[in-house]
Amino acid sequence: MVDLSINFAGIRSPNPFWLASAPPSNSGLQVHRAFEAGWGGAVWKTIGAPVLNVSNRYGAWHFGGQKMLAINNVELISDRPLEVNLREIREVKRAWPDRAVIVSAMVESKPETWHDIIRRIQDTGADGIELNYGCPHGMSERGMGSAVGQVPEYCEQITRWVMEVAKIPVIVKLTPNISDIVMPARAAVAAGASAISLINTLNSIIGVDLDTLEITPNIGGKGGHGGYAGPAVKPIALNMLAAVGRDPVVGGSKMPISGMGGISDWRDAAQFLLLGASSLQVCTAVMHYGFRIVEDLCDGLSNWMDEKGFARIPDVVGQSLHRVSDFSNFDLSFRAIARIDQKKCIRCNLCYVACNDTAHQCIDLIAKDGTVVRPYSYDVRASGKEDAIRTRPSVQVREEDCVGCRLCYNVCPVEECIQMIEEPSGRPPTTWREISDSQREVTENWEKMKQYRAKMGIHIH
Amino acid sequence: MAEISHDLADTNGLSELLPPLTGNEAGLEAARCLMCYDAPCTHACPTHIDIPKFIKKISSHNLRGSARTILESNLLGATCARVCPVQELCEGACVLGADHKPIAIGRLQRYAMDFAYAQGLPSFQLAKATGKKVAVIGAGPAGLSCSGELAKRGHSVTLFEKRDLAGGLSTYGIIGLREPIDVALAEVAMLSKLGIKIETRKELGTDFNLPDLHAKFDAVFLSVGLGATTTLGIPGEEQILDGLGYIEESKLDAHNLVIGGNVAVIGAGNTAIDCATIAKRLGASQVTMVYRRSEKEMTAYAHEYDFIKREGVRLLFLTQPVRVHAENGTVKSLECLRMSLGVLDASGRPSPQPVPGSNFLLPVDQIVKATGQEKPRLASLLKLKTDKGFIQVSEEFETSSPGVYAGGDCIRAHGAASTVMAVQDGKLAARSIHERLVAHG
Numbered sequence: 001m002v003d004l005s006i007n008f009a010g011i012r013s014p015n016p017f018w019l020a021s022a023p024p025s026n027s028g029l030q031v032h033r034a035f036e037a038g039w040g041g042a043v044w045k046t047i048g049a050p051v052l053n054v055s056n057r058y059g060a061w062h063f064g065g066q067k068m069l070a071i072n073n074v075e076l077i078s079d080r081p082l083e084v085n086l087r088e089i090r091e092v093k094r095a096w097p098d099r100a101v102i103v104s105a106m107v108e109s110k111p112e113t114w115h116d117i118i119r120r121i122q123d124t125g126a127d128g129i130e131l132n133y134g135c136p137h138g139m140s141e142r143g144m145g146s147a148v149g150q151v152p153e154y155c156e157q158i159t160r161w162v163m164e165v166a167k168i169p170v171i172v173k174l175t176p177n178i179s180d181i182v183m184p185a186r187a188a189v190a191a192g193a194s195a196i197s198l199i200n201t202l203n204s205i206i207g208v209d210l211d212t213l214e215i216t217p218n219i220g221g222k223g224g225h226g227g228y229a230g231p232a233v234k235p236i237a238l239n240m241l242a243a244v245g246r247d248p249v250v251g252g253s254k255m256p257i258s259g260m261g262g263i264s265d266w267r268d269a270a271q272f273l274l275l276g277a278s279s280l281q282v283c284t285a286v287m288h289y290g291f292r293i294v295e296d297l298c299d300g301l302s303n304w305m306d307e308k309g310f311a312r313i314p315d316v317v318g319q320s321l322h323r324v325s326d327f328s329n330f331d332l333s334f335r336a337i338a339r340i341d342q343k344k345c346i347r348c349n350l351c352y353v354a355c356n357d358t359a360h361q362c363i364d365l366i367a368k369d370g371t372v373v374r375p376y377s378y379d380v381r382a383s384g385k386e387d388a389i390r391t392r393p394s395v396q397v398r399e400e401d402c403v404g405c406r407l408c409y410n411v412c413p414v415e416e417c418i419q420m421i422e423e424p425s426g427r428p429p430t431t432w433r434e435i436s437d438s439q440r441e442v443t444e445n446w447e448k449m450k451q452y453r454a455k456m457g458i459h460i461h
Numbered sequence: 462m463a464e465i466s467h468d469l470a471d472t473n474g475l476s477e478l479l480p481p482l483t484g485n486e487a488g489l490e491a492a493r494c495l496m497c498y499d500a501p502c503t504h505a506c507p508t509h510i511d512i513p514k515f516i517k518k519i520s521s522h523n524l525r526g527s528a529r530t531i532l533e534s535n536l537l538g539a540t541c542a543r544v545c546p547v548q549e550l551c552e553g554a555c556v557l558g559a560d561h562k563p564i565a566i567g568r569l570q571r572y573a574m575d576f577a578y579a580q581g582l583p584s585f586q587l588a589k590a591t592g593k594k595v596a597v598i599g600a601g602p603a604g605l606s607c608s609g610e611l612a613k614r615g616h617s618v619t620l621f622e623k624r625d626l627a628g629g630l631s632t633y634g635i636i637g638l639r640e641p642i643d644v645a646l647a648e649v650a651m652l653s654k655l656g657i658k659i660e661t662r663k664e665l666g667t668d669f670n671l672p673d674l675h676a677k678f679d680a681v682f683l684s685v686g687l688g689a690t691t692t693l694g695i696p697g698e699e700q701i702l703d704g705l706g707y708i709e710e711s712k713l714d715a716h717n718l719v720i721g722g723n724v725a726v727i728g729a730g731n732t733a734i735d736c737a738t739i740a741k742r743l744g745a746s747q748v749t750m751v752y753r754r755s756e757k758e759m760t761a762y763a764h765e766y767d768f769i770k771r772e773g774v775r776l777l778f779l780t781q782p783v784r785v786h787a788e789n790g791t792v793k794s795l796e797c798l799r800m801s802l803g804v805l806d807a808s809g810r811p812s813p814q815p816v817p818g819s820n821f822l823l824p825v826d827q828i829v830k831a832t833g834q835e836k837p838r839l840a841s842l843l844k845l846k847t848d849k850g851f852i853q854v855s856e857e858f859e860t861s862s863p864g865v866y867a868g869g870d871c872i873r874a875h876g877a878a879s880t881v882m883a884v885q886d887g888k889l890a891a892r893s894i895h896e897r898l899v900a901h902g
Contacts, residue, residue, distance in 0.1 A: 064520075065489045346556040346559060347556055348497040348498070349499055350497065352498060365499075376499050378504050383507035383509075387505070388501040388504035388505035391504075
């Protein structure tokens with residue numbers, strides 16, 4: 001039996017899944033229901049400075065029949081009175097002692113206001129505090145949210161103020177709207193924070209209405225950038241998670257990281273764990289389908305861990321992090337080629353057109369008699385399913401010309417039809433770093449590069 | 462124009478069977494299309510509509526472009542979306558068919574065409590007038606397609622139709638639950654906007670002759686279809702209703718169509734199935750299809766056969782009608798013989814042999830025959846070479862008479878006759894005629 005419980009910087013939770021600080025955790029009623037559904041914790045929607053909200057807060061990007069591949073929002077922090085939020089936080093925590101209740105906060109950048117809000121949160125009995133340095137819209141115009149997160153010095157300063165009075169774990173939430181997320185993460189370490197969480201939402205404009213030419217969503221004739229989240233941002237979040245985890249200062253500090261950004265199912269969750277997150281936050285998927293999704297998040301993760309022989313969450317955390325590296329460390333002699341399983345191939349020719357138009361022209365259409373044929377080579381008088389199916393050529397990779405770019409693998413709609421087969425290149429493993437260290441001229445001079453390729457037997461078509 | 466009574470057809474169970482896709486349904490179905498390259502559906506379509514292209518245009522909400530894509534390959538896209546045996550053509554070739562469900566290509570095509578007919582059809586760039594004149598005989602799918610393609614190339618086209626309405630079998634012969642008559646007539650109207658002169662109630666051989674056409678036109682295209690339903694040659698045959706007439710009345714004059722209580726339909730092709738459907742849906746308590754061969758040899762498409770079984774129609778195989786019994790002009794029964802299958806006949810199917818003494822009476826009060834149509838009568842009238850009774854044409858669709866081309870059911874000596882094949886004939890013949898007219902300066 002897998003143990004999904006976590007102890008994140010001292011915050012205990014029966015499973016690693018927390019509601020992210022967002023509309024789903026806006027009230028006691030909602031968090032109560034989420035806990036009933038099985039969520040391990042909730043980061044309360046940010047409380048702090050007074051705000052007013054607008055209508056048409058959420059925009060969404062739908063793609064290929066899939067609704068809400070991403071969402072963006074211009075909703076601000078909680079617009080419910082501070083006292084109401086604090087009272088409900090206290091009630092929820094009292095009702096759910098085994099769950100993690102973390103309170104997100106954002107106030108004006110003054111030590112006294114931060115001291116005040118931290119003390120008031122601690123009074124509720126909450127398990128932890130998350131500092132919202134991430135909101136990219138609205139609050140940032142008032143010098144809060146990402147306006148703090150984008151300046152490592154501000155992050156450090158405010159975190160220091162918080163740590164002066166904090167008695168419970170403090171998580172610094174980072175904005176991805178920055179050229180190097182490692183810098184504010186280091187600031188959090190320097191200020192003595194208990195943990196970091198990432199990513200907050202990305203700046204985005206979701207679209208323009210082609211009927212009215214208004215910005216989507218339209219807010220009284222105007223629109224603007226809002227925080228972008230959902231499945232589409234997951235790869236960005238994973239990269240930032242790995243970047244922070246690999247950093248000698250942040251990773252070296254062993255500071256726990258709460259991961260979020262597009263987690264939709266347990267497979268996403270497992271990937272965040274493998275890249276170093278030790279608690280997981282979810283928002284968009286909940287906004288799409290409701291609290292009930294936590295059941296499969298736990299069930300799927302648990303089954304996968306069982307199959308893989310992981311007994312506890314800490315056994316999974318960071319297991320793939322050492323594999324993340326820079327291009328200069330990749331083995332230039334590693335060779336993979338595409339191979340198409342003719343039994344599984346449905347002959348949609350998507351690999352063919354992708355390879356021929358946009359990659360390396362190494363997939364051929366082969367007729368029944370073995371000859372290479374051109375597409376659209378049937379007679380205009382031909383028709384009928386029998387003729388179309390019987391005469392349809394097969395797609396075959398010319399392996400000697402395949403560079404292993406993996407585009408065909410990615411476009412193939414059939415599971416396990418195209419496989420990337422590892423083939424010995426016949427060359428000893430080497431990296432760009434090794435070449436530039438030992439034969440710098442090869443990396444700087446095309447003539448030397450040609451000679452190197454000739455010597456190594458590297459032929460590029 | 463003939464008065465069309467719609468009200469009954471709208472309410473009597475012969476209104477269009479499949480509902481149109483909603484925008485949401487169409488969007489989801491279109492998104493499912495893989496967009497195959499050199500797609501097999503396009504290959505399988507006799508008119509080679511670029512199907513992934515029109516489907517992706519539905520996905521991108523470019524319905525005008527979608528409709529244009531269809532019409533560029535097939536001017537009768539609205540009819541074909543409804544009547545094509547898609548299971549045998551595009552959908553049958555869909556790569557998703559093996560493991561999943563093929564894309565509903567026919568219904569997506571209808572979605573795009575419905576949009577175009579409701580919201581405005583794409584305008585076609587017509588070539589500069591060539592001054593050449595072409596006569597097209599017969600305003601069915603082949604004739605309409607050929608006329609439209611020639612008009613687009615700048616030729617002056619006169620389309621002669623012997624009946625009251627243009628559209629051929631789409632207007633008269635396709636059961637309303639598959640294609641409402643309005644769809645066929647809207648297509649005719651769309652084509653006439655390309656500048657085609659349509660002259661109805663003008664029959665070749667009666668109102669004018671081939672020499673008249675040669676005198677006035679630079680080329681002729683014959684799309685005359687087939688003749689009347691074949692004669693069975695059995696006593697009492699005059700009591701048997703003609704299947705095509707039966708369908709026609711159900712579309713144009715359903716009020717006056719008399720439906721029996723117990724109906725026998727002779728034949729097991731697609732027209733026979735349509736007749737049985739009409740009888741069943743318009744009130745017959747029992748409908749029996751009578752076919753002298755077995756289930757295996759029937760010419761109806763498999764999906765049509767499945768359909769008629771679900772309609773509750775009884776099928777009697779290996780049963781040959783031999784005599785109609787009537788009293789005072791009222792049908793009482795159809796006398797039949799049991800058959801057994803013997804050696805292969807000219808059609809490559811086992812020939813049915815009568816079982817001596819197996820006569821029995823099928824008590825019915827109405828009999829409809831749909832046993833195939835006679836070969837085109839015009840072939841011999843115009844002294845054209847024939848192939849199995851059909852007008853013989855070259856690869857370029859030219860008949861044995863120079864400058865006279867033909868296409869559609871009247872040339873279908875090989876393969877199954879269908880609307881979409883006729884459309885392609887018309888299109889290819891138009892190309893040949895165009896080349897001839899341009900070459901001859």
